[in-house]
Amino acid sequence: xxxxxxxxxxxxxxxxxxxxxxxxxxxxxxxxxxxxxxxxxxxxxxxxxxxxxxxxxxxxxxxxxxxxxxxxxxxxxxxxxxxxxxxxxxxxxxxxxxxxxxxxxxxxxxxxxxxxxxxxxxxxxxxxxxxxxxxxxxxx
Numbered sequence: 001x002x003x004x005x006x007x008x009x010x011x012x013x014x015x016x017x018x019x020x021x022x023x024x025x026x027x028x029x030x031x032x033x034x035x036x037x038x039x040x041x042x043x044x045x046x047x048x049x050x051x052x053x054x055x056x057x058x059x060x061x062x063x064x065x066x067x068x069x070x071x072x073x074x075x076x077x078x079x080x081x082x083x084x085x086x087x088x089x090x091x092x093x094x095x096x097x098x099x100x101x102x103x104x105x106x107x108x109x110x111x112x113x114x115x116x117x118x119x120x121x122x123x124x125x126x127x128x129x130x131x132x133x134x135x136x137x138x139x140x
Contacts, residue, residue, distance in 0.1 A: 008134050009037040011080035017042025017069035019050045019108035020086040023120055026064045027127040031138040041076050045069035053108055056116040
């Protein structure tokens with residue numbers, strides 16, 4: 001009898017955990033469902049998720065209004081299979097044996113919802129590509 005493959009664990013990291021990493025985690029949870037474990041964190045977490053990010057995600061049917069920025073921990077990195085950095089530079093710890101992807105994306109901080117929509121759409125496409133790479137079919 002075949003043992004099911006363990007669920008891959010993905011950690012999204014940006015500086016404030018208030019925009020890009022929140023959108024990445026929300027899209028992966030939404031599109032990957034229970035087939036993937038999703039985390040997000042920031043190297044210097046903000047007090048709240050960016051309201052323009054919450055609005056932009058709501059427009060595509062994903063509610064992140066209850067999310068709160070979380071601090072990046074060594075444990076979170078060590079327990080993740082894939083670590084996706086989004087502009088945290090040298091603040092993101094690097095551990096051997098982890099797969100790292102650095103997604104160069106504009107920071108939504110201080111930008112209006114029109115600019116955030118462009119960032120949101122780029123993140124959604126990258127998350128869909130990641131799911132395909134992991135062999136996980138994206139939910140419709």
